[in-house]
Amino acid sequence: MKSDLSKLVELQKTDSRIRELRENIETAEDRRAVLEQEFEEHASSIRDIQNRQSAAETQKASLETGIVEAKEGLERANRNLTTAQDQKQYEAAMREIDSLNKQVSKHETQILEQMEIIEESKGVLAERAEEVTNLDSDWEAKQKEFDSALRKDKNELKSLEKERDSVFSDIAPRLAAVYNRLITRSRDGIAVAEVVDGACSACFMSLRKQMIVLLRTTEEIYTCESCTRILYIDHEEQSEASA
Numbered sequence: 718m719k720s721d722l723s724k725l726v727e728l729q730k731t732d733s734r735i736r737e738l739r740e741n742i743e744t745a746e747d748r749r750a751v752l753e754q755e756f757e758e759h760a761s762s763i764r765d766i767q768n769r770q771s772a773a774e775t776q777k778a779s780l781e782t783g784i785v786e787a788k789e790g791l792e793r794a795n796r797n798l799t800t801a802q803d804q805k806q807y808e809a810a811m812r813e814i815d816s817l818n819k820q821v822s823k824h825e826t827q828i829l830e831q832m833e834i835i836e837e838s839k840g841v842l843a844e845r846a847e848e849v850t851n852l853d854s855d856w857e858a859k860q861k862e863f864d865s866a867l868r869k870d871k872n873e874l875k876s877l878e879k880e881r882d883s884v885f886s887d888i889a890p891r892l893a894a895v896y897n898r899l900i901t902r903s904r905d906g907i908a909v910a911e912v913v914d915g916a917c918s919a920c921f922m923s924l925r926k927q928m929i930v931l932l933r934t935t936e937e938i939y940t941c942e943s944c945t946r947i948l949y950i951d952h953e954e955q956s957e958a959s960a
């Protein structure tokens with residue numbers, strides 16, 4: 718038969734896990750929002766590059782149209798030049814040719830600038846190709862993983878809450894009352910504290926040697942002299958540590 722102390726330890730472990738699960742579930746939506754924000758930032762850094770490339774392509778196409786139009790204008794102006802009847806018409810055609818040539822060369826420079834942007838964007842996107850391709854599927858996988866972890870937590874909580882009732886009902890009423898008093902009083906939800914490295918793991922007070930010996934050798938209920946929590950030593954961990 719289990720000792721009172723080991724029942725209390727089991728109850729504490731169950732309650733701590735319940736507390737942890739409830740916290741996970743309560744913070745789930747906040748944690749999901751953080752994930753979404755991270756994804757959005759990531760996705761928008763890629764979208765920015767894609768947008769920059771497509772804006773440059775649009776701009777380049779419109780500059781090319783501009784050159785075609787300017788060249789048509791040049792043909793017209795050249796015809797006017799050859800058919801000029803007087804000095805005035807001749808000078809007008811020359812001015813137009815000059816201005817259209819300037820326009821063509823300006824457009825050509827601007828096209829080179831846009832091509833540089835396009836090449837640069839393509840380069841970055843090629844470097845991050847795998848990331849770009851997997852962006853959506855990675856995000857879906859991450860969401861699925863999150864949802865399944867949350868579902869698992871909810872299921873575990875449900876079954877632990879049931880288990881807790883039976884563990885609790887098995888504890889002597891006097892000890893159950895002590896446990897309840899301690900757990901309502903403590904902010905960390907710890908009523909039964911493990912002894913770690915010779916100290917109470919709840920308040921970190923070092924324990925007297927004599928107390929440690931008693932905890933190791935008996936199954937009696939002892940409490941921390943500083944925080945009054947019930948103390949226990951995990952025998953399995955003790956033997957593992959000494960092995």
Ligand SMILES: [Zn+2]
Nearest residue numbers: 917920941944
């Ligand atoms: Zn303590």
